[in-house]
Amino acid sequence: MSLLKHPAVNILFISFMSAIYSFIFIFTAGHMEFISILSHGETLNSNFWNGWSDFLKTGNMKFIGYLIIGLTVVIVVFILVKRTKQYDEYQVSILAKSLFLAGVLSIIMVPFLMIMLLSDPNYSTETIFLFAAIQWVSVLVSYLIFVVRS
Amino acid sequence: MKNKVKKLREQFGLTQAQLGQKVNVSRQAINAIEKNKFDPSIWLAYDLAKFFNMSIEELFEFEESERK
Numbered sequence: 562m563s564l565l566k567h568p569a570v571n572i573l574f575i576s577f578m579s580a581i582y583s584f585i586f587i588f589t590a591g592h593m594e595f596i597s598i599l600s601h602g603e604t605l606n607s608n609f610w611n612g613w614s615d616f617l618k619t620g621n622m623k624f625i626g627y628l629i630i631g632l633t634v635v636i637v638v639f640i641l642v643k644r645t646k647q648y649d650e651y652q653v654s655i656l657a658k659s660l661f662l663a664g665v666l667s668i669i670m671v672p673f674l675m676i677m678l679l680s681d682p683n684y685s686t687e688t689i690f691l692f693a694a695i696q697w698v699s700v701l702v703s704y705l706i707f708v709v710r711s
Numbered sequence: 712m713k714n715k716v717k718k719l720r721e722q723f724g725l726t727q728a729q730l731g732q733k734v735n736v737s738r739q740a741i742n743a744i745e746k747n748k749f750d751p752s753i754w755l756a757y758d759l760a761k762f763f764n765m766s767i768e769e770l771f772e773f774e775e776s777e778r779k
Binding site: 649650651652654710 | 735740744749752755
């Protein structure tokens with residue numbers, strides 16, 4: 562965890578993960594093969610899931626990718642401008658706890674995703690994208706609050 | 712871990728930020744230590760004790776703190 566002391570390590574980690582997430586959200590938006598996965602004829606009687614499915618089908622998920630890039634840029638700029646020295650042990654403990662929580666949530670979500678996939682595979686792609694969007698945007702917002710306050 | 716950091720800091724007429732600068736940590740770290748929300752490492756405890764010119768045992772109240 563001592564690696565977290567270095568602002569550069571935090572910048573690299575956040576940037577690398579955000580690059581992967583934003584690439585997925587922007588690249589797959591409006592992609593023919595991706596849309597074909599979502600073409601299940603609204604078999605579930607749920608306005609929320611069908612609305613989310615339509616949101617993905619129309620390629621609007623690229624805006625989530627742009628949001629991720631925007632948040633990441635703001636975080637990196639804040640770190641570069643505000644952070645002139647290493648994080649202290651209290652700040653490292655907060656960062657470590659946050660990463661631990663994000664990791665635990667990811668692990669817990671795996672069986673839930675499997676249950677949802679098994680109960681209705683038609684909506685599995687929507688479920689995975691919803692989880693990915695909520696998870697990484699939440700991490701970025703938490704991180705932004707942290708860098709603004711520290 | 713209970714401690715006398717807040718009491719001594721006020722006696723020295725320092726803000727949390729100023730004490731943080733003296734021992735090279737953030738104001739938030741000092742605040743968390745004072746409120747017993749964060750147990751400092753032995754190195755930071757040593758720096759704080761040295762700054763207040765006392766021993767770690769005098770600054771941090773091991774006897775009165777809950778046993779970990």
